[in-house]
Amino acid sequence: xxxxxxxxxxxxxxxxxxxxxxxxxxxxxxxxxxxxxxxxxxxxxxxxxxxxxxxxxxxxxxxxxxxxxxxxxxxxxxxxxxxxxxxxxxxxxxxxxxxxxxxxxxxxx
Amino acid sequence: xxxxxxxxxxxxxxxxxxxxxxxxxxxxxxxxxxxxxxxxxxxxxxxxxxxxxxxxxxxxxxxxxxxxxxxxxxxxxxxxxxxxxxxxxxxxxxxxxxxxxxxxxxxxxxxxxxxxxxxxxxxxx
Numbered sequence: 001x002x003x004x005x006x007x008x009x010x011x012x013x014x015x016x017x018x019x020x021x022x023x024x025x026x027x028x029x030x031x032x033x034x035x036x037x038x039x040x041x042x043x044x045x046x047x048x049x050x051x052x053x054x055x056x057x058x059x060x061x062x063x064x065x066x067x068x069x070x071x072x073x074x075x076x077x078x079x080x081x082x083x084x085x086x087x088x089x090x091x092x093x094x095x096x097x098x099x100x101x102x103x104x105x106x107x108x109x
Numbered sequence: 110x111x112x113x114x115x116x117x118x119x120x121x122x123x124x125x126x127x128x129x130x131x132x133x134x135x136x137x138x139x140x141x142x143x144x145x146x147x148x149x150x151x152x153x154x155x156x157x158x159x160x161x162x163x164x165x166x167x168x169x170x171x172x173x174x175x176x177x178x179x180x181x182x183x184x185x186x187x188x189x190x191x192x193x194x195x196x197x198x199x200x201x202x203x204x205x206x207x208x209x210x211x212x213x214x215x216x217x218x219x220x221x222x223x224x225x226x227x228x229x230x231x232x233x234x
Contacts, residue, residue: 033219042226
């Protein structure tokens with residue numbers, strides 16, 4: 001399968017913890033990468049590999065995976081974390097294609 | 110500073126053509142595969158195409174195969190996307206991105222660590 005499935009919307013109270021999930025067969029072979037996108041801006045990589053953060057990404061962002069499911073966790077969500085989040089990986093069928101999840105709109109209440 | 114800057118977007122009629130460019134700086138361009146990703150208005154991210162560092166291997170989403178051609182000029186540190194037979198559904202912001210891939214902890218990994226700000230393509234009569 002070349003699909004990655006995300007919940008369309010998730011909400012979290014300010015300062016609480018939220019988990020955003022991504023499911024797909026390719027995640028049995030590939031770690032998901034995660035991108036944050038705010039309105040009118042380009043996506044920004046926030047998590048890659050097993051659980052790595054690029055320079056400048058706060059340590060409240062973390063990643064994990066189990067079986068065909070990857071998760072992005074924000075521990076102590078801040079108002080500035082309100083954004084769309086996309087997961088991404090390679091298609092595992094061997095055709096070298098790339099897939100994105102449909103995106104999750106995170107609202108911080 | 111690592112940077113990607115797209116250009117070439119604009120308004121084009123259905124059936125028309127457009128060539129996008131992505132100028133790279135701050136890294137060894139020829140060492141990395143590159144991708145084009147697009148985002149239609151109000152929609153999610155859609156991977157369009159990728160090319161290996163040497164330019165010898167190219168890959169396309171089914172939605173653009175046969176109409177779009179990705180290429181690169183490593184002497185100019187520039188990535189291109191030639192778009193032909195454009196359709197209304199190709200209307201989107203087009204981003205170029207730098208690819209990284211590898212294998213660690215018993216799994217493969219793939220990600221796009223640098224993105225441009227995007228260029229807008231509108232296909233309309």
